[in-house]
Amino acid sequence: MTAPAPVETLDLAARFPGWVTPDSRPGYSGWIVEKDKLLDFARALRDDLGYDYLSSVTGVDYLPEGKMEVVYHAYKTTGGPGVNFKVQVERRDPVEVPSLVSIYPGAEFQEREAWDLLGIKFTGHPDLRRILMWEDFAGHPLRKDWREAYFEEEFKPFKSRWPEGKFQMAEDKARLGDNLSFPAGFDPRKKTDFDPEKALYEALRQYQKTESGLETEHLLVNIGPHHPSTHGVFRVAVVLDGETIVNLKPVMGYLHRNHEKIGERNTFLMNMPYTDRLDYLTSMSNNFGYALAVEKLMGITPPERAEYIRVMMAELTRIANHVWAIGFLLNDLGAYFTPMLYAQEERELILDIFEAVSGSRMMCNYFRFGGVARDLPDGVLEKVRDLAFDRLPRKVDELENLLADNEIIRARGIGQGVLTAEDAIRYSTSGPLLRASGIPYDVRRAEPYSIYDRLEFDVACRPNGDIYDRMMIRFDEIRQSLRIIQQTVKQIPAGPIMAVKPAYQVRVPPGEAYGRVEGPKGELGFYIVSTGKSSPWRYHVRAPSFINLTAFGPMCVGQKIADLVAILGSIDIVLGECDR
Amino acid sequence: MDTNELNVPGYEIPPEVQGQVAITTLDRIYNWGRRASVWPMMFGLACCAIEMICTAASRFDLARFGMEIMRPSPRQSDLMIVSGTVTKKMVPIIVRLYNQMPEPKYVLAMGACASGGGPFKEGYNVVSGIDKFIPVDVYVPGCPPTPQALLNGLMKIQEKITGEHWRNSRWYQKGRDLAEIPIPILGPDLIDPRKVEEYHRRLAESEA
Amino acid sequence: MSEMYGKGILKGLGVTLKRFWDTYWEDAVWLFRQVTRGERRYRSPEGIAHRASKNTRGIFTVQYPEEKLPVPEEFRFVPFLVYEEGPNGEKVMRCTSCGICSRVCPPQCIWIVRTTDPETGRPIPDPAEFYIDIDICMNCGLCAEFCPFDAIKMDHDYELASFGRSVYDKEKLAKPVSYYESIRPLNAARENAARAAKEAARLAASAKPEA
Ligand code: SF4
Ligand code: SF4
Ligand code: SF4
Numbered sequence: 001m002t003a004p005a006p007v008e009t010l011d012l013a014a015r016f017p018g019w020v021t022p023d024s025r026p027g028y029s030g031w032i033v034e035k036d037k038l039l040d041f042a043r044a045l046r047d048d049l050g051y052d053y054l055s056s057v058t059g060v061d062y063l064p065e066g067k068m069e070v071v072y073h074a075y076k077t078t079g080g081p082g083v084n085f086k087v088q089v090e091r092r093d094p095v096e097v098p099s100l101v102s103i104y105p106g107a108e109f110q111e112r113e114a115w116d117l118l119g120i121k122f123t124g125h126p127d128l129r130r131i132l133m134w135e136d137f138a139g140h141p142l143r144k145d146w147r148e149a150y151f152e153e154e155f156k157p158f159k160s161r162w163p164e165g166k167f168q169m170a171e172d173k174a175r176l177g178d179n180l181s182f183p184a185g186f187d188p189r190k191k192t193d194f195d196p197e198k199a200l201y202e203a204l205r206q207y208q209k210t211e212s213g214l215e216t217e218h219l220l221v222n223i224g225p226h227h228p229s230t231h232g233v234f235r236v237a238v239v240l241d242g243e244t245i246v247n248l249k250p251v252m253g254y255l256h257r258n259h260e261k262i263g264e265r266n267t268f269l270m271n272m273p274y275t276d277r278l279d280y281l282t283s284m285s286n287n288f289g290y291a292l293a294v295e296k297l298m299g300i301t302p303p304e305r306a307e308y309i310r311v312m313m314a315e316l317t318r319i320a321n322h323v324w325a326i327g328f329l330l331n332d333l334g335a336y337f338t339p340m341l342y343a344q345e346e347r348e349l350i351l352d353i354f355e356a357v358s359g360s361r362m363m364c365n366y367f368r369f370g371g372v373a374r375d376l377p378d379g380v381l382e383k384v385r386d387l388a389f390d391r392l393p394r395k396v397d398e399l400e401n402l403l404a405d406n407e408i409i410r411a412r413g414i415g416q417g418v419l420t421a422e423d424a425i426r427y428s429t430s431g432p433l434l435r436a437s438g439i440p441y442d443v444r445r446a447e448p449y450s451i452y453d454r455l456e457f458d459v460a461c462r463p464n465g466d467i468y469d470r471m472m473i474r475f476d477e478i479r480q481s482l483r484i485i486q487q488t489v490k491q492i493p494a495g496p497i498m499a500v501k502p503a504y505q506v507r508v509p510p511g512e513a514y515g516r517v518e519g520p521k522g523e524l525g526f527y528i529v530s531t532g533k534s535s536p537w538r539y540h541v542r543a544p545s546f547i548n549l550t551a552f553g554p555m556c557v558g559q560k561i562a563d564l565v566a567i568l569g570s571i572d573i574v575l576g577e578c579d580r
Numbered sequence: 581m582d583t584n585e586l587n588v589p590g591y592e593i594p595p596e597v598q599g600q601v602a603i604t605t606l607d608r609i610y611n612w613g614r615r616a617s618v619w620p621m622m623f624g625l626a627c628c629a630i631e632m633i634c635t636a637a638s639r640f641d642l643a644r645f646g647m648e649i650m651r652p653s654p655r656q657s658d659l660m661i662v663s664g665t666v667t668k669k670m671v672p673i674i675v676r677l678y679n680q681m682p683e684p685k686y687v688l689a690m691g692a693c694a695s696g697g698g699p700f701k702e703g704y705n706v707v708s709g710i711d712k713f714i715p716v717d718v719y720v721p722g723c724p725p726t727p728q729a730l731l732n733g734l735m736k737i738q739e740k741i742t743g744e745h746w747r748n749s750r751w752y753q754k755g756r757d758l759a760e761i762p763i764p765i766l767g768p769d770l771i772d773p774r775k776v777e778e779y780h781r782r783l784a785e786s787e788a
Numbered sequence: 789m790s791e792m793y794g795k796g797i798l799k800g801l802g803v804t805l806k807r808f809w810d811t812y813w814e815d816a817v818w819l820f821r822q823v824t825r826g827e828r829r830y831r832s833p834e835g836i837a838h839r840a841s842k843n844t845r846g847i848f849t850v851q852y853p854e855e856k857l858p859v860p861e862e863f864r865f866v867p868f869l870v871y872e873e874g875p876n877g878e879k880v881m882r883c884t885s886c887g888i889c890s891r892v893c894p895p896q897c898i899w900i901v902r903t904t905d906p907e908t909g910r911p912i913p914d915p916a917e918f919y920i921d922i923d924i925c926m927n928c929g930l931c932a933e934f935c936p937f938d939a940i941k942m943d944h945d946y947e948l949a950s951f952g953r954s955v956y957d958k959e960k961l962a963k964p965v966s967y968y969e970s971i972r973p974l975n976a977a978r979e980n981a982a983r984a985a986k987e988a989a990r991l992a993a994s995a996k997p998e999a
Contacts, residue, residue, distance in 0.1 A: 133705065134669055138768035141704050148704040149769075158896050162887035163911065165899035167919040167955065170701060171708055175786050176779055179668075179701075179708055180769045188779040194767045225673055228622050228652040232629065233670055254670040255626055258703030265702075270894035273928035274699070280627035338804065344637040345848050352840055356860040359942065362627060362724060365928045373933065377862060377974075386842040402803040405796030504892040504934045576626055641849045696923025696953050699895040709923065709953070720949045722865060723926045728852050729865075733949035735853065740951075 010049070010083065016041060023086060027297075027511015027530070030071075030084030035097060038087055042103045045074060045083070053077045053441075054104035054428050056514070056525050056542040057111060059118040063144040066091045068120055071527065072100070073514055073542075077425055077439055079446035084514065089120075099125035106428020109550050117142040117260070127203050132253035132579060134196040138183045141261055148261065149174050149181040155535045156265050204239055204249055218246060221561070225254045229332045229565040232575035236552075236564065243560045248553045252546075252579050259580040263539035268294055268369070268506050271539065276363040278541060279577035281324055284317040284354070285519040287367035292449055293515025293526035294369050297508050300499050306371035307451045308492040312384065313357070313366065314517070315481040315488075319392065320350040321520035322432075322474040322481075323399070325572040329471055330403065332569035333412055339403060346395050349387060356380050369506050371498035381489065388485040396482075400475050413468030417555050417567035420465060427551035430544050431522025433571055436473040437465035443518040457484050467563075470570040505534055512538075521545050521572055541580055545573035607745055614658075615646075615741045618686070618734075621657035622650035623677070626664025628691035628724040635727040645734060654680040659737065661730075662716075665693040665700055666707040668770040672763045678714045679760045683751035686717045686737055690730060695719040713772070714761060807846075814846035831855050861972050864929045864942030866922055869961040870968050879962060882939035884913035889931035889940050897924035898931060920961060922954035938979045944971045 012020045012031045019037040023030045033041050045051045051074040060069045068091045075082035087097050099122035100107045111122040112131040119140030122128055129135065139146050150170045152158045160168075171177055182188065204220065224235035233254035239247040259278065263271050275290045276283035288310055295301065302310070327343035351361040356377055358364035366373050403409055419429070424437035434441055440461040444452040460476035462469035510532040516525035522544030529538035548571050556564050620642075624632060636642045636650060651657040654677045666674065678687070689710055692698035697708035710716060717740055720733035746752050762773040771779070818829035829835045836855055839848060850857045867889075871879040890898040901917035904910065932942045943963070948954070969976040 134766045136767055148702060150702045152702075156896055157891040157893075161890040161893075161896055161898060162900045163885065163902035165890060165901050165917070165919070167899040167917070167921075169921075170697075176782050178712065178770075178772070178775070179697075179704070179706065180779070181704075182779070182783065183768050186768055188767075188771055188776045188783070192767065194765055196766045225670065226623060226652075226677060233625055253705075254667060254673075255665060256667055256669065256705045257626075257665050257700040258705055259700075262700065262703055266894060267892075269892065269930070273894050273926055273930065277627055277699070277926075280630055341638045342807070344634065344639070345844075348634070348637075348639050348848075349840070349842070349844075352860075355863060357862065359860075359862040359864040359929055360927065361726060362630060363927065365930070374862070377860070383842075391842040398803055402800045406800050407793060407796050410796070502933075504888070504930070638848045639850060640852060644849070644851065692923045692925060696921065698924060699926035701895065701924055711953070718949055718951060719923070719953060721922045721925075721954050722946060722948070726865075726946050728856060729946040729948065731852050732947040736949045736951070 012083070012085075016044070020085070025511075027509060029512075030086060032086050032088060035087050035089060038098050038100070039103065041085070042072075042100050045085075046103055050076050050078070051083060052425055054100070054106050055082065055430075055516070055523060056527060056540075057100070057107050057114065058527055058538075058540040058542075059114040059120045059142075060529055060538045061091070061118055061142065061144045063091070068095045068118070070097050070114065070120060071512075073525070073527075074104075075446070077441045077446075079441070081447060093119070094121050095119060096121045096123050098123055099128075101125055104428065105426045106547060106550050109546060113546075116140070119143060129199050129203060130253075132256040134253070135199045136194045136196060138181075138186075141258070142264075147181075148258075149176065149179045154265070155533070156267060156270060200237060200249060200251060204237055204247055223564070225251075230568065231328065231573055234568075234573070234575055234578070236568070238556075238561065238564065240561055243562070245556050245559055245561060245564065248556050248564075250549050250552055252549075252575070255575040255579040257576075257580065259541065260539055264536060266536075267504075267534045268508055268536060269504055271536070272367065273363065273365040275541075276365055277576055278543065278580060279519065279521060279524075279545065279574045280362055281574055282317045282321050282520050283362060283364045284313040284358075284366060285517060285524060287364060288314050288450075289515055289517040289519065289524045290526050291367040291369060291515075292517060293513050293528050294506070294508060296513040296515050297511055297528060297530055298369060298506065299509075300370045302371040302499050303496045304493050305375075305495040306497045306499070308488045309372050309376060309497065310367065311450055311452065311455070312485055312488040312492070313354070313364075315484045316350050316353060316384070318481045318520040319478050320347045321572075322478050323347050325520075325569075326399065326403070326471060326474050329467075329566070329569040329572070330409075332565045333409060335409075339399065342395075342399060342402065346392060349391070353380060353383055353387070356383070368498065368502060370500040371496070373502075375497050381492070384485065385489050388482055388489060392478075392482055396475060396478050404472065404475070409471070410468060412563070412566060413466060413471060413570075414464075415466050416563050417467045417559060417570065418465050419551055419555050423551060423554060424465065427547075427554070429522070429548045429551050431519065431548070432460075432470060432473050432477065433522065433548050433551070435460060436462045436469040438463045443516055443523055447516075449515075449517060455484050455487050457481075467566050467570045508532070508536075516542070519544060521574065521577070522548055541577075543577040543580060545571075545575075545578040546580075549573060549578065610746070611742050611744055614684070615738045617646045618659045618737065618741070619649045619651050619657045620647055620659040620661050621654055621677070621681070622652045623660065624663050625666065625670065626693065628663040628693070631724040631727055631730060632661055632663045632690065635730050640727040640731060642731075642734075645731070645738070647734065654678075655682065657681055658684065659686045659688060660714075661688045661690050662694040662710045663690040665698060666710045667705045668707055668764075669705060669766065671707050671710075671713060671770065672766065674710065675713055675761050675763050679763075684749065685751075686740070687714055688718045688720065688733055688737055689716045690720050690733065691725055692721060692723045695721060698723060707770070713764065811846035833858075859944050859946075861974055863944055864927055864932070865946045866925055866927060866943050866948065866956075867920060867929075867931055867940050867961070868943045868963045869918060869958065870939055870941055870965050871962050872965050879964075881914060881958075881962065882937050882965075883915050883918065884937055884939070885911070885915040885918075886913075886936065889935050892930045892934050893925075894928055894930065895924045895926055897921040915958065918958040918961060920956050922948075922956055938983070941968055941972070 020031045053075045056073045070087045114120045116130040219240045224230040225233040235251040275286040278286045323343035327340035330339040358366035421438045424434045440459045442459040457480045462473045508530045512529045514527045525542030527540040531537045642648045689695040700706045718736045765771040821827045827834045885902040899919040903912040903916040
C-alpha cells in the first residue's frame with residue numbers, strides 16, 4: 001500500500017512571508033519561491049529545516065502560459081516526505097534562474113542538463129556547458145516549440161498510420177532526407193571549424209594548481225567513449241600530473257536518445273516500454289517507478305497480488321543488477337571474466353524468470369497502471385522459490401568467498417576512491433553509493449511505497465565509502481533482497497492483478513506527480529506533469545546513474561589514473577539511464 | 581559446418597587418391613580459416629550490448645564460433661558488432677573506428693536501432709541506422725535480439741565469408757571502395773561531408 | 789595484516805577449483821544417468837532443462853544451433869498476423885483493420901491501409917495493406933495485448949538475421965492460426981474459450997426477441 005498522502009505540516013509560506021507562496025494550481029503541490037530569494041530560501045531549507053538532500057532539479061516549459069519553471073525536490077536523509085519548490089520565470093530569452101550549485105553541489109549536472117535541453121541559464125553555475133548534446137548544437141530541444149527533423153505531429157498516435165497508412169520511411173518525408181535540421185541561413189558547404197571539444201578543454205584547464213615544488217607538465221588524457229572499461233559509451237577527460245589525477249570531467253551524451261522528448265509525444269502507456277530502455281539492466285524497477293508516478297496522478301492503487309508480484313520482480317531485478325555490477329567491477333580491477341562468468345550464470349537464471357513472466361529477458365514492459373500485464377504463469381512461482389530459498393543464497397556465498405578476502409581486491413579497494421558521508425549527501429548521490437558511505441538512506445524505508453512497509457528487511461549500510469565497501473554493500477543488498485523475495489513468495493495472495501480494466505488510453509487528471517523508487521542503482525524518480533490530455537506535458541526522469549556521476553570527479557581527484565576505472569566500476573552506471 | 585565440406589573442391593578427384601589425400605581450393609581453406617576466427621571488436625553502444633555480452637558469456641559462449649577474442653582495439657578486429665542505438669554524437673567515433681579496422685572487415689548491425697533507427701528513430705540525436713554511414717553486412721532484427729538471435733546473425737556472417745572469393749571481394753579490388761569514409765562533423769546538426777551538396781540543394785529547394 | 793598473506797586468494801582459488809571439479813563430476817553423473825536411464829546431457833530436452841534449472845552445475849552452455857534454449861510461451865519477438873485457413877485453403881485474415889494496434893504502437897511502426905468498398909465507399913473489415921517496420925519495432929507486445937480480435941500476436945521465431953533492412957508486409961507477416969496455437973497453446977485456448985463464450989452470449993441475446 002502506498003503511504004497515506006503525507007500531511008504537509010510545514011507551512012513555508014508563513015515561515016518565509018513574501019518569498020514563498022503555495023502552489024495553488026489544481027493537482028499541484030509544493031511552493032513557489034521568488035526568484036531573487038531562491039538562494040536564501042534554499043540555504044534556510046538546508047540549514048534550518050534539515051532538507052539536506054536535493055533529489056531532483058528539472059525544468060518545465062509552460063509554453064501556453066509563457067512561463068518557464070524550475071522544479072526542485074528536496075528530502076531529509078533521515079527520512080520522511082520531501083518538499084517540492086519551484087521558481088517561475090518569464091519565457092523570454094535569456095531565461096535566467098540562480099544556480100543552486102553553491103548550496104547543493106548535486107545540482108551541477110542537473111542544471112547543466114536543464115540548460116542544454118531547455119535553455120534555462122543558471123547564473124552563478126561554475127561550469128554551465130551543454131551536457132548531453134554537443135556545444136555547437138542549434139536549439140534547446142525540450143522546449144515545446146522546438147521540433148525534431150522527423151516531426152510529424154505534436155502527439156501520438158499519428159494520423160498517417162491508419163486508416164490510410166501508406167508505408168513511408170521517415171527519411172523520405174524529411175526535408176533533408178536525413179534526421180537533420182539546420183538553422184535558417186546555414187550553408188552546409190561552408191567550411192566552418194566546429195570544435196565540440198573546445199569548451200570542455202577550457203573548463204578542464206581551470207583547476208587549482210597543486211602545491212608541489214616542481215613545475216611539471218600536465219597531461220590531458222581522454223578515456224572513452226570507446227573504451228572497454230567505461231561500461232558503454234562514456235568518456236572521461238582527465239588532467240594528469242604524472243599518474244595522479246588533478247582534474248576530471250565526465251563527458252556524456254553519447255547515448256542520448258531523447259527519451260524525454262519522445263516521452264512527451266507518447267501516450268502515457270506508450271512510455272512504459274520506453275522506460276525499459278532507460279537502465280536496461282533493471283527494466284522492472286524502471287516500470288515500477290513510472291507506474292507509481294502515473295498511479296499517483298490517477299489516484300489508483302494496484303490490488304494486493306499485483307503489489308506482491310511487483311515487489312518480487314523488482315527485487316529479482318536488484319539481484320540481477322548487483323551480480324552484474326560486482327562482476328564488472330572485478331573486470332575493471334583486472335580479474336578478467338572469471339567472476340563475471342560466475343555472476344552471469346545467476347543472472348541468466350533470473351532472466352529466465354523474467355522471460356517466462358513478461359516475454360522478454362531484458363525489456364520486460366510488465367507493469368501497467370493499476371497492476372501488472374499478466375499473472376504469473378504456471379511454474380514460475382516454484383522457480384522463484386527454488387532460486388530464492390536454495391540456489392541464490394548458496395551462490396552469493398560462493399561469490400563472496402571468491403572475492404571478499406582476496407588480498408588484491410582489498411589492496412585496491414580499501415581506502416581508495418573514498419566518498420565521505422557529507423560529500424555523498426552534498427552531491428545528491430543515492431543507492432549503494434550513498435549507503436556505502438554510511439548513510440542508511442533507502443527510499444523503501446525513508447518513504448515506503450507499495451508493500452515495503454510490511455516487509456522485513458534491513459537497510460544495508462557500510463561505513464567507509466571506499467571501493468571495497470561499495471562492492472561489499474552489493475552483497476549485503478542481495479541478501480536483503482533475498483529476504484524480501486522469500487517473504488513475498490510465502491505471503492503472496494490470490495486475487496486479481498489489475499485494479500482497473502486494462503486500457504490503452506488512460507485518463508490522467510491534470511496535475512504533477514513525482515514518483516520515486518529505490519532502483520538498484522539508486523533513487524529513480526519520474527516527474528510527470530499532466531494537462532489531462534493523453535500524453536504527459538512533461539516527463540522527466542531523475543536518473544541515479546547520471547546524478548551519481550556528480551560525485552565521480554571529486555572522488556577521483558588525487559587518485560591514480562589506474563584507480564579511475566575501478567572507481568567508475570564501483571559507482572555502477574548504465575549509460576542508457578545516464579544519457580537517456 | 582564440418583570440415584568435410586572442405587574436401588569438396590568442385591574438381592574431379594581421381595578415384596585412386598580419394599580418401600588418401602585432402603584436396604581443397606585455396607579459397608575454401610582460406611575462407612574456412614577466416615570464418616572460424618572472426619574477432620569482434622569489444623564495442624557496445626546500448627541495451628543490445630548487454631545481450632552481446634551475454635552471448636559472449638558462459639551460457640551462449642561465443643568461443644564455440646572462434647569469436648571469443650573480443651578486441652578492444654579496432655586494429656585487431658575483423659568484425660564490428662554495432663550493438664545499439666547510434667547517436668549523432670557517437671557516429672563520428674564509430675566511423676573513425678571503422679576506418680581503423682584492417683580489411684577484410686565486416687559489420688553486423690545488431691538490433692532495430694543499428695539496423696534502421698529503432699524505437700528512438702524519431703529522436704533528434706539518433707541516426708536512422710548505421711548503414712547510412714558504413715556498409716553493413718548482416719542485419720539482426722529484434723529489440724534486443726536474444727543471444728541466440730545474435731548467434732544466428734553471426735552464422736550469417738560466417739555464411740557470407742564462406743561464399744567469398746578473393747577475386748570479387750571488395751578489399752582486393754584496386755581503388756574501389758577502399759577510401760576512408762569521411763568523418764561526420766558535429767555542427768549545428770550532424771553534417772555528413774559526403775552529402776553537403778545534396779543538403780545544400782535540398783535546402784535551396786525547400787526554401788524556394 | 790596479522791593473518792597469512794595470500795589466504796584470501798587461496799580461498800578464492802578453492803572456489804574456482806570446486807567449479808572446475810563440478811564440470812567433471814557432472815559429466816560423471818550424466819554418464820551414470822545415460823547408462824541407467826538413457827538420459828543424455830547434451831542435445832536432449834532433459835539436458836537443456838537441467839542446465840536451466842536451479843541444480844545446474846559445471847558446464848552451463850547451450851550449444852546453439854545444435855540445441856536451442858526453449859522459449860517460454862509468453863516469449864515475444866516480432867509480431868505476426870494470424871489468419872484462419874478457409875475450407876479451400878484460402879487465407880482469411882483475422883484482422884479487421886480496426887487500427888487499434890497502430891494506435892497503441894509506441895514507436896508507431898505499424899502502417900495499415902483499410903479496404904474500402906469501391907461501390908459504397910464504406911470500409912470493409914480487411915486490411916488492404918499492412919506493414920510493420922521491423923527495424924523500428926521495439927518488440928513491446930502492446931499491439932498483441934490490445935488487439936480486440938486476437939489478430940496480431942507476438943512470434944517466437946528469432947532467427948531473422950538477413951542481409952538487408954527488414955520491413956514486413958502483409959504476406960510476410962501472415963501466419964496460420966495453427967502455428968499460433970502451436971507456439972502459444974494456453975493463450976490460444978483461453979482466447980478461443982472467451983470468443984466461444986462471447987459468441988454464445990450473442991446468439992442467446994439475438995435469439996431472445998424471437999422467443
Ligand atoms: S534495438 Fe532495442 S535493445 Fe537494441 S539498442 Fe535499440 S532500443 Fe536497445
Ligand atoms: S491487427 Fe488487430 S488491432 Fe490491428 S488492425 Fe487488425 S484487428 Fe485491429
Ligand atoms: S511489438 Fe510494439 S513496437 Fe512492435 S509493432 Fe507491436 S506495438 Fe509496435
